[in-house]
Amino acid sequence: GQQVMQIPQYQHVQEGEDFTTYCNSSTTLSNIQWYKQRPGGHPVFLIQLVKSGEVKKQKRLTFQFGEAKKNSSLHITATQTTDVGTYFCAVTNQAGTALIFGKGTTLSVSS
Amino acid sequence: SQTIHQWPATLVQPVGSPLSLECTVEGTSNPNLYWYRQAAGRGLQLLFYSVGIGQISSEVPQNLSASRPQDRQFILSSKKLLLSDSGFYLCAWSVDLGRAGNTIYFGEGSWLTVV
Numbered sequence: 001g002q003q004v005m006q007i008p009q010y011q012h013v014q015e016g017e018d019f020t021t022y023c024n025s026s027t028t029l030s031n032i033q034w035y036k037q038r039p040g041g042h043p044v045f046l047i048q049l050v051k052s053g054e055v056k057k058q059k060r061l062t063f064q065f066g067e068a069k070k071n072s073s074l075h076i077t078a079t080q081t082t083d084v085g086t087y088f089c090a091v092t093n094q095a096g097t098a099l100i101f102g103k104g105t106t107l108s109v110s111s
Numbered sequence: 112s113q114t115i116h117q118w119p120a121t122l123v124q125p126v127g128s129p130l131s132l133e134c135t136v137e138g139t140s141n142p143n144l145y146w147y148r149q150a151a152g153r154g155l156q157l158l159f160y161s162v163g164i165g166q167i168s169s170e171v172p173q174n175l176s177a178s179r180p181q182d183r184q185f186i187l188s189s190k191k192l193l194l195s196d197s198g199f200y201l202c203a204w205s206v207d208l209g210r211a212g213n214t215i216y217f218g219e220g221s222w223l224t225v226v
Binding site: 044088092096099 | 143156207215
């Protein structure tokens with residue numbers, strides 16, 4: 001079935017440093033979604049990427065979809081303590097009926 | 112607007128006891144429904160999904176089962192819980208994921224501790 005590998009599993013940064021998480025697939029993806037889960041909360045949708053080479057920005061967050069549509073990244077510039085949580089990438093299964101999530105990257109930020 | 116409710120929020124169950132987690136969605140018709148489990152270090156694991164009443168797809172073999180008795184109701188069950196069933200269970204819904212732009216919406220989750 002569809003799988004997506006996400007790295008790193010954990011990342012600790014000092015406030016103000018940048019952060020990046022990466023997702024990779026062995027197959028070409030139709031689209032990829034990103035979610036954020038705050039500690040103790042449930043995952044919340046951030047963005048969806050569809051086009052090859054697409055780059056989208058949300059304030060300090062930059063999302064990229066690779067040219068071959070096999071990888072994606074989420075980059076946070078100048079992290080803040082409000083950025084803590086687990087970031088997941090997710091791809092649809094072949095039938096288009098369910099989302100398969102990466103294992104997530106848990107970000108901690110110290111001030 | 113659409114809302115999703117799942118309960119109970121927290122439960123502690125002895126090994127060998129049954130389990131029933133319930134999820135309902137309001138404000139939409141014929142949603143896709145999902146159960147995910149989140150265990151430490153294992154991310155979000157898809158357990159079951161349903162595209163319609165009585166239609167259940169299981170992603171992984173396990174000690175759990177799911178049922179969809181009504182269009183907007185999804186139930187996760189077990190006859191005899193194992194210690195390994197402990198985790199954070201999330202119900203979710205979506206419309207057609209095959210269409211770009213459609214996303215998945217999660218409930219608040221249920222923390223299950225099997226002792």
